[in-house]
Amino acid sequence: MITTKPFSYRTAHITAIPEAGKISLCRVDGISRFLLAFAVFLCSIAQLHAAKVDTLSIQSQAMGKAIKTVVILPQKYSKGENYPVLYLLHGYSGNYSNWVKNSSVSALADQYGYMVVCPDGGFGSWYWDIANDRNYQYETFVSKELIDYIDTHYSTIKDSKGRAISGLSMGGHGALSLAIKHQDIYGAAGSTAGGVDFRPFPLNWEIKDRIGTYADAPQEWDNRVVINMIPKLVNNGLRLIIDCGKEDFFYAVNVALHDKLMYHNINHTFVTSEGGHNWEYWSRSIIYQMAFFKGYFDQPEKGEKKNR
Secondary structure: OOEEOOOOOOOEEEEOOHHHOEEEEEEOOOOOOOHHHHHHHHHHHOOOOOOEEEEEEEEEOOOOEEEEEEEEEOOOOOOOOOEOEEEEEOOOOOOOOHHHHHOOHHHHHHHHOOEEEEEOOOOOOOOOEOOOOOOOEHHHHHHHHHHHHHHHHOOEOOOHHHEEEEEEOHHHHHHHHHHHHOOOOOOEEEEEOOOOOOOOOOOOOOHHHHHOOOOOOHHHHHHHOHHHHHHHOOOOOOEEEEEEEOOOOOHHHHHHHHHHHHHOOOOOEEEEEOOOOOHHHHHHHHHHHHHHHHHHHHOOOOOOOOOO
């Protein structure tokens, strides 16, 4: 059973079914008030689905190699209709198959009726383009080459109104940073347990091998952390959902990101619940993340009625 309290403009709380734990939600955008709570209920009663899951090798001209990518099509997918796409990024040391193997993302894609694409981001690319290193051109791949391929080979909505991007940990950083840099490409973005400010961890995850040490290249680090990209946003220009478990080592930097978004009056949804940096939390997170993006995709443009 789900109970809700009335929403104010700034904050709200929902108590969900026991399996999902207790969720605290700070609501500062216009997504439907019941969306996140109802998503938990829908997932709890979901039956087996028949989404089609394909693994492709997509050539990256920028990197001169093929990149494994999972494409999930909802059961009702038809070439006669154009579908929204969620680009979903894995974390450090992960790969393209993580989301399909460890979460209900395929069933959720079927349930909500939009495509999900999970590219391989390498062991520790942080989804960056690194100058003079052809092996690390992942911003170009994800936000240019991959999107061009998907839009060419599938029936998609070919503008930002039909694209969202999210991810976990390294992929949460990647999703937000790519979306902020390419607001003409993506209309909505999310992050679960994202490394949105990695400066408190200067020796971790081989970041220094990509961009130099924090001591030697502080400006490079400052320019690449998501929390410093907030001034590039305009209110409601990019729909945002950010969540993190309270026992996660990235919790403090996610709270700081939320506070900075609030300071700059950028509407967003911020969710916290019990949990650490693990698949137990991430597999729960994707339920309300995908509900959020369903709400975004279904919002009609001004003067237009949406029939999806």
